Amino acid sequence: MKTVMTRTGASVLALTLAASAAMAQTELRMTWYNDGNEGEVMQGILDRFEEANPDISVTLDVVPYQAILESLPVQLAAGDGPDIARVTDLGGLSEYYLDLTPHLEDPEYWRTNFGPFLNWLDPTGGGAISGFMTQLxxxxxxxxxxxxxxxxxxxxxxxxxxxxxxxxxxxxxxxxxxxxxxxxxxxxxxxxxxxxxxxxxxxxxxxxxxxxxxxxxxxxxxxxxxxxxxxxxxxxxxxxxxxxxxxxxxxxxxxxxxxxxxxxxxxxxxxxxxxxxxxxxxxxxxxxxxxxxxxxGGAALVAMEGTEHPEEVATLMEFLTQEENLAEFYGETLFIPGHLGLAESGVEFATDDPRAAHALATFxxxxxxxxxxxxxxxxxxxxxxxxxxxxxxxxxxxxxxxxxxxxxxxxxxxxxxxxxxxxx
Amino acid sequence: MTDTTGFGARATRVVTAPLRWIFEALDKPFQALQRLGGIGSMPWWFLLPNLLFFGGFVILPLFINFGYSLTGGTRLFLEDRTYTGTEQYAFLFDCGNYADPTSCREDRFWRGIYNTATFIFFQVSFLVLFSLVTALILNRKIRARGFFRAVFFFPVLLSPVVVALIWKWILLRDGLLNAALVGMGFDRILFFVSPEWAMFWAIFVSIWAHMGFYTLILLAGLQAIPPDLYEAAEMDGTSKERVFWRITLPLLWPNMLVVIVLALIKGVQVFDEVYVLTGGGPGTATQFIVQYIYNTGFTNQVQNFGLAAAASVVLGVVLFVLTLVQLAATRRRDGG
Missing domain, CATH: 3.40.190.10 (Periplasmic binding protein-like II)
Known part of the structure; x- marks a missing residue:
């Protein structure tokens, strides 16, 4: 009887601890649209991020492109936007972007590799770092x-x-x-x-x-x-x-x-x-x-000012912009890299289709x-x-x-x- | 004699017990309210929940919308927006010649108005006509009457988007209709490129989708006409045309009026079906007033909520007038 009670008590304690851990987890929401397979590729990278950062969970909300153009601006204006979003109206939504600079470990890495495109996200020319190009x-x-x-x-x-x-x-x-x-x-x-x-x-x-x-x-x-x-x-x-x-x-x-x-x-x-x-x-x-x-042109993944978790958002953005992760993303999606280092060193595109290879080379x-x-x-x-x-x-x-x-x-x-x- | 001790009675008592508890719990507060305001106040207490809901979700947004129409800028919240007075209205009504939209500063608003008026004229006329004819046929003792009533009502159950997509697939360059035309040796017709064809199909699809509902109203009206009137007319040897004009139509008129006014109001509000079917095109040939409001407020990079709100106030006034007409007609019918 004593054993049963001890085991029951231990189970309850374990469940309570697990529940507390789950409650302590920060949930980030990322609004995303797909042209091709990039949602699947991004989900794979996010899974690895969650493994490496068990206190942060990321939900990928896949929406139609039309919603990015029409609904997202209204959501952001109402202060009800996501923590991160993939956008194509790069400068038009800039008033809602979060400047990640104070939260980044190495802002210089961003300036070196995303430099020319950061200006597209910050038309005022203030030098803010808000995100990176998921594709050029x-x-x-x-x-x-x-x-x-x-x-x-x-x-x-x-x-x-x-x-x-x-x-x-x-x-x-x-x-x-x-x-x-x-x-x-x-x-x-x-x-x-x-x-x-x-x-x-x-x-x-x-x-x-x-x-x-x-x-x-x-x-x-x-x-x-x-x-x-x-x-x-x-x-x-x-x-x-x-x-x-x-x-x-x-x-x-x-x-x-x-x-x-x-x-x-x-x-x-x-x-x-x-x-x-x-x-x-x-x-x-x-x-x-x-x-x-x-x-x-292109699409950028940007952090939003309305987020309640800027530190966690920055952690995620730093993970996503690691060269190996970006190389995987650009390579699997056949997107032209928006990372100058990778553009220079070259990305191994996951295709043996000569037409796709020719098109990538042409563009x-x-x-x-x-x-x-x-x-x-x-x-x-x-x-x-x-x-x-x-x-x-x-x-x-x-x-x-x-x-x-x-x-x-x-x-x-x-x-x-x-x-x-x-x-x- | 009713069995009050059997299983059925006990089951009923168990099932209705929660309701009894609720009523018993409400009894005392309602008695207190009645003592407080008298018996005359009781309808208002019963209406209060509905009035609060209606006020919060209909009346209040109406005033907020009017507030937006007096502001400019792109800020979302009313308190952050710039007060502009009646500028948005002045912009909408700034026209060289109201009959010529190209002479207006906001030409798309006026094209939306004219397109909506054209749509309403043809859609309401043919909708009422076809609904009446269908109701007259379905009121007769024809074979499989129940089946046909269901067939005509079925499109009403479909979502407007589904209706529009079905017809879009039929009408596209490689759609069913063009395949049939080509099969019969005719040339393809690009229905969504011609303004006339696009308007025709917008009206046709709308009638197809909504006719069942109005047919049902008219059918109910036809069935309420006392059959002895028709018997008396038959005994007098009255012709069928005369019976229709002298008995059926006058007695059906109240229902016809409801159908006409409801169809008018729905016509002014037309958006979803046509938006999916034609996207408002070609050009602005099927862009109606509600789509204009939607585009102005939401699809442009500079979301002009003030102008969209002003246009929706204008639309609201039109709908208000139509509703007054309906109320007046209903009162006259009821002898009020």
Whole structure:
């Protein structure tokens, strides 16, 4: 009887201690979205973090990308945000970021390896360290090389212009009865690289946004004409309203389009969905009179000021940014590294797909030719105001609700009005 | 004679015991309230929980929303926002010519208004017409009447998102309808690229999804018409058209009025189905007023809560007027 009581007492004590330990554990919440397999890879790294830090648990809340754009800002404004989040509006949400500097063991490591990108997260230039890039992205086109071969049309080479590509893709589409010669994501970010190539400056001499200039007009006119002559399908840019994002990744994966203007983040998805069904090939950004540039960008994992556990958040961020963990993350996800040391030493990408390897090499090679204007636009905190004004008004022109000139006027008014509203 | 000692009676007593305890516990406080305020105050005490809930979750947000409409900036909390008076309203109503949205500073608001008006005109007209015809048919002694009543009511049970996705898959470039058209030798139609087709399908899908509900209301009205009126008319040799215009329609009119006003109010609030079906496009061809409010408040990088709140106050006024019309019509029907 005594033994039974002793054992029962010991069990109760053990349970109580376990419960106390569990209660003492700090729970961190990380809001995350997926383009491909990065959620799985991150979960694996987080599991190892929890093993190494039993007093901290991390919950990965996977949400749709739309929720990152629309719901997260409201959550943060209401003071109800997560401890950490993966975001793409890098500068736009900067007022909610936590400066990790006082909590980091080695801030210099961060400045050395993430230096240029820290400015994107801190448009004020105050030197805050708030997070790191989970991926660097570069916009650029993919082509269905198999279709070119089947049609017997030669692919435009280095230095080709958008007009060259439009002519070539039309030739392929008409030879093989492909419904869409060329498809672009319905996103201002995709347009701005080519627009800069055509001479768009985006900002005036004082650094204020100046969306509509000759370069932007030329690019907009080209897009408008391509929709009129059938080079681009109105279903993407004309079929929805406002700044709604629409991707043409499914059309490309189903060989419904010859060329698809998107970016490096599509590589892991295409490696899975297309595989070797056809040769999908990333090609260098087509040229204009001013440049041959895409837009840089990417997603960052940032700490949020509203967290009640800044020390634990910093511990987690330091763990995630260890070179071996980042190398694993970038390598498994096929993302272009946002860590300068790893970019220099090279990452072993977990793919034996020659198309994915070629695409990664193409986008990595595009980085040096990215225009300074493109970097400036990416670092501008209100860049989405400009992107959205362009995309929504051009969409209205494409379906005939506005003339192009009216659309340009409206773009400028939209930017002006939204910035004025923000300044109140 | 009722068995008060058997198993059934005992089970009932056991099951209802908690209710009895609650009523007994409430009895004394309610007696005290009645002594305090008299018998006349008792309805108010019973209504109090509902009034508190309604006040907290409907009336209070209404005032808060109005407060937001008088402010500007991007701050979320009302106390942090800049007071701007009626500037947001002035911005919405700044128009060269109200009939031409492109002459308005906030052209999308006015396009939303005109799109909503067009939608309501056609959707309500055809919804009422089709619901009436369906109710008349289902009121007749046809074979498998119960089955058909269920079939027409079934879409009402579906979520608006499901309805919109089903139709989207049917109407896409490679959807079911285009496959059928191509199979019959016709060209594909890009339904979501043409403003006219997009509006047509927005109206059609909305009617398809909601017709069952209104049919049910009209069917109830038809079944409440005394059959002896029809028998008398038949004995008099009255034609079927005359019976419809002189007996059915006048006696069904109160139900028709309810259907029209409810459909109008629902029409003004249209959002979810159309948002999923067309995304408001092409351009802004199917962007209705509620989507305008949503876009202005939430999807832009600069979330303009003040302007969105002002637009929703305008929408609220329209709905208030429609509700007054419904109340007036109902009172007239009831002879009040």
């Amino acid at each position: 992205t570069v916009t650029g086109p993919y082509v269905n090389k198999t279709l070119f071969e089947q049609a017997g049309v030669e692919m435009p080479g280095e230095g080709a212009t958008w007009d060259d590509w439009a002519a070539a893709t039309n030739e392929v589409a008409s030879a093989l009865d492909i419904p869409i010669p060329m498809a672009w994501d319905r996103s201002g970010h995709r347009v701005f690289g080519p627009a800069i190539s055509m001479g768009a400056e985006l900002f005036d001499e004082e650094g204020n946004p100046a969306l509509v200039d000759e370069g932007m007009r030329t690019m907009a006119q080209m897009l408008y004409d391509w929709h009129e002559d059938g080079t681009m399908a109105k279903e993407l840019w004309g079929s929805v309203s406002g700044s709604t994002y629409l991707g043409a990744n499914e059309e490309f994966a189903n060989a419904q389009t010859v060329l698809y203007m998107s970016g490096s983040w599509q590589i892991p998805q295409f490696a899975t969905t297309i595989g070797d069904a056809f040769d999908w090939w990333a090609v260098p950004a087509p040229c204009g009179p001013a440049a041959c540039t895409g837009m840089p 990595a090679a595009a980085v040096p030719s990215i225009s300074p204007i493109a970097y400036e636009a990416q670092g501008y905190a209100n860049n989405r105001v400009m992107f959205n004004a362009f995309i929504s008004r051009l969409g209205e022109a494409i379906v005939g609700e506005l003339t192009l000139d009216e659309a340009f006027d409206r773009m400028e008014q939209d930017v002006e009005q939204q910035l004025a509203e923000q300044a109140r």
